[in-house]
Amino acid sequence: MYCERLKDLLADYLVGELDEKTLAEAQAHLAGCAACREELESLSAIWTKLGVLPKEQPSAALRSRFYDMLEAYKEGLKRGGIAARPLQSLSSWLSRLVPRRPAYQLALALVLIIAGLGSGYLLNVRSRSNARFEVATLKHEVNDMRRTVAVSLLKQASPSERLMGVSWSVQLDRPGDEIIAALLETLDHDSNVNVRLAAVDALYLFYDHPEVKERLVRSLAGQTSPLVQLSLIDLLVGIRERRAVEALGQLIQDHKINPKVKKRAELGLAQLS
Amino acid sequence: MEPKSIWVSPNETRRFVDPTSDNRLMEEIKDGRVERLAILFERYHVMLFNFFLRLTGNRSHSEDLVQDVFFRILKYRKTYQGQSKFSVWMYQIARNAHVDHLRKRKQEMSLDDQFEEPASAETPAVERMSAEIDAALLNRALDRLPLRKKEVLLLSRFQEMKYREIAELMGCDIGSIKSTVHRAIKDLGRIYVELQGGESSCTAKD
Numbered sequence: 054m055y056c057e058r059l060k061d062l063l064a065d066y067l068v069g070e071l072d073e074k075t076l077a078e079a080q081a082h083l084a085g086c087a088a089c090r091e092e093l094e095s096l097s098a099i100w101t102k103l104g105v106l107p108k109e110q111p112s113a114a115l116r117s118r119f120y121d122m123l124e125a126y127k128e129g130l131k132r133g134g135i136a137a138r139p140l141q142s143l144s145s146w147l148s149r150l151v152p153r154r155p156a157y158q159l160a161l162a163l164v165l166i167i168a169g170l171g172s173g174y175l176l177n178v179r180s181r182s183n184a185r186f187e188v189a190t191l192k193h194e195v196n197d198m199r200r201t202v203a204v205s206l207l208k209q210a211s212p213s214e215r216l217m218g219v220s221w222s223v224q225l226d227r228p229g230d231e232i233i234a235a236l237l238e239t240l241d242h243d244s245n246v247n248v249r250l251a252a253v254d255a256l257y258l259f260y261d262h263p264e265v266k267e268r269l270v271r272s273l274a275g276q277t278s279p280l281v282q283l284s285l286i287d288l289l290v291g292i293r294e295r296r297a298v299e300a301l302g303q304l305i306q307d308h309k310i311n312p313k314v315k316k317r318a319e320l321g322l323a324q325l326s
Numbered sequence: 327m328e329p330k331s332i333w334v335s336p337n338e339t340r341r342f343v344d345p346t347s348d349n350r351l352m353e354e355i356k357d358g359r360v361e362r363l364a365i366l367f368e369r370y371h372v373m374l375f376n377f378f379l380r381l382t383g384n385r386s387h388s389e390d391l392v393q394d395v396f397f398r399i400l401k402y403r404k405t406y407q408g409q410s411k412f413s414v415w416m417y418q419i420a421r422n423a424h425v426d427h428l429r430k431r432k433q434e435m436s437l438d439d440q441f442e443e444p445a446s447a448e449t450p451a452v453e454r455m456s457a458e459i460d461a462a463l464l465n466r467a468l469d470r471l472p473l474r475k476k477e478v479l480l481l482s483r484f485q486e487m488k489y490r491e492i493a494e495l496m497g498c499d500i501g502s503i504k505s506t507v508h509r510a511i512k513d514l515g516r517i518y519v520e521l522q523g524g525e526s527s528c529t530a531k532d
Contacts, residue, residue, distance in 0.1 A: 064489060064504035067511070068482065096508075099515040103483050105460045111375040115389045119367055119396055126400050127360050205397060208390065210426035244433040 055082045059089050066093070067100045125201030132198070196226050207235045212245040219251040228259055237268050246278045253284045257291075266294050273300045279311040286314070290321040298325050348412035356403050367396055370413070373485060374420060380468060380480050381424055387431075394423045414495045417481065421495070467517040475510035482507055 055078075062079055065071050071079065083090045199221055206218030219239065222232045236259070240252040259265055266289075273285045282304070289297040304310060304318045348369075354362045371392050378388035398419050406415055468476055478496075481487040482503075489507070493500040 060508060061501075061504065064482075064507040067507070068489075070489075095515055096511050099518060100483070100511055102460065102518075103464060103479075105457050106380070106464055106484075107461065108372070108376055109379055109385075110372065111389050111392065112385070115371065115375070115392060116367075118389075118393055119371070120364070122393065122397060123361065123363060123367075123400075130358065130360060208394075210394070210423070210430045244430060 056086060056089055059083075059093070063093070063096065067097060121201065122205060125198060125205070128194075129198050129202065132194070200225055200229055200232055204231055204235050207239055212243075212248050215239065215243065215245070215248045216251055219248065219255050223255045223258060228262070233259055233262050233265060237265070237272070240269075240272050241275060246280055249276075249278065249281045250284055253281065253288055257288050260288075260292050266292070267296065270294060270296050270300050273297065274303065279314050282311070282314045283317055286317050286321050290324050293325065295325060298322065301325070349408050352403070352406050352412055353408065355400075356406060360400060360403075363396065363400065366399075366412070370416065371396075374416075377417075377420060377480055377485055378424065380465070380484070381476065382427070383465065383469065387427065391420070391423050391427055394427075395420050398423060410494055411491060413485075413487065414491050417485065417487065418495045421477065463518060463521050464514075467514050467521055470517050471510060471513060475506055475513065478503060478506045479510040479514070 059079060059082060062071060062075065066076075066079065083093065203218050203221035203225070206214050206221060209215055209218070219236065222228060222236055225232060228236075233256075236252050236256055240249055240256065243249050243252065256265060256269060260269070269285065269289060273282065273289065276282050276285060286297075286301065286304075289301075301318045301322045305315055305322070310318075348366065351362045351366055355366075374392045374395060375388050378391045379385060382388055382391070395416065399416065402419070406412075468479075471479065478492060481492050481495075482489065487495075489500050489503045493503045496503070
């Protein structure tokens with residue numbers, strides 16, 4: 054029956070992709086079949102209605118975040134890439150130079166080893182001071198790059214990538230406000246306990262940073278996992294943060310609190326006051 | 327740095343852009359000229375943003391997701407094969423990013439969303455502008471469609487994807503895409519009418 058066939062055609066009809074012949078057939082059928090006509094009308098009405106949904110514009114932050122990410126990626130590539138790409142073409146180029154017969158290959162290898170040892174000895178003497186300078190600048194650049202990558206990783210969907218983000222941040226010499234903010238955000242809102250725990254450990258290294266102590270104190274009240282609560286208490290007591298006294302007091306008052314956490318909070322309170 | 331003025335809107339640009347040039351850009355990006363991604367970003371980010379906005383209903387999540395898609399494009403650029411259209415590949419990535427996002431949200435759901443949900447589910451019935459009400463109703467109706475139907479509908483209606491391309495990116499045959507479109511639009515119409523009828527009494531359970 055044509056009614057069934059029309060169902061198959063509907064999707065193409067909606068986007069205007071029916072060829073003329075099929076369209077004519079369909080129209081001929083519709084002229085005589087009220088049920089199909091009604092269905093088609095109601096379905097195309099809703100299809101058309103979808104057009105009222107306005108096209109939204111994202112905020113300007115999206116664009117600037119994208120360009121930051123692209124810039125960081127480019128930088129990372131420049132450093133990682135220099136080693137990787139020419140090496141590939143180098144090996145194909147070398148393979149053409151190497152003789153086929155094993156005896157010659159062995160001879161060539163020996164010559165190269167001797168030449169390598171000799172020149173290595175000469176170079177070593179000359180370049181030691183130069184290298185030290187290069188390493189210093191490289192270290193600085195790697196630090197910059199690491200910072201951007203760490204922030205990106207902290208925003209990833211998978212917990213393991215976010216964990217990696219935390220451990221990248223720890224390796225930074227000067228973390229910068231952005232990293233600190235991202236770590237604090239992770240501590241307060243990450244859905245994964247392990248990631249939050251790692252963030253506590255990472256923030257321990259940066260507690261000298263302005264606002265960090267304050268935020269750690271505030272975070273204690275918002276944490277739900279006993280593990281995170283315990284390690285936050287340890288941290289705050291460890292750095293002798295006086296402002297934690299009130300938060301610890303509240304924690305002890307809380308009836309739903311895990312007994313171990315309560316005990317540790319009491320102990321911490323005694324140590325602080 | 328005012329790239330916006332060149333690419334007025336994705337709709338408009340699509341007409342002038344030679345589709346092969348997406349591919350050419352990707353080839354260059356694969357070759358290490360990653361800065362060329364900026365052109366693809368300017369070309370597609372608004373469209374992607376709207377795709378995610380209709381899937382998630384949340385602006386800031388949608389922006390995160392757009393950023394995530396472009397990050398993944400860089401990360402997986404070597405796996406791009408020139409045979410399929412760039413947008414097909416891009417929406418594949420977009421769907422994966424969305425699935426990961428849902429998984430992540432699900433874990434967080436129990437914590438914060440139980441407080442947020444009721445507020446956002448209310449009908450903004452303050453303004454009596456019919457187009458706005460229509461849009462709000464349609465969005466709510468779209469929200470009730472199962473994910474697959476919703477995706478297929480969005481891709482075909484708003485993202486300018488051909489059924490053939492949607493089939494390719496979802497890894498199924500074109501016939502099933504067409505019938506999904508049919509069923510999705512039918513369901514949507516039914517839900518829409520329901521919502522219209524019970525706008526205030528709100529049987530908004532599932």
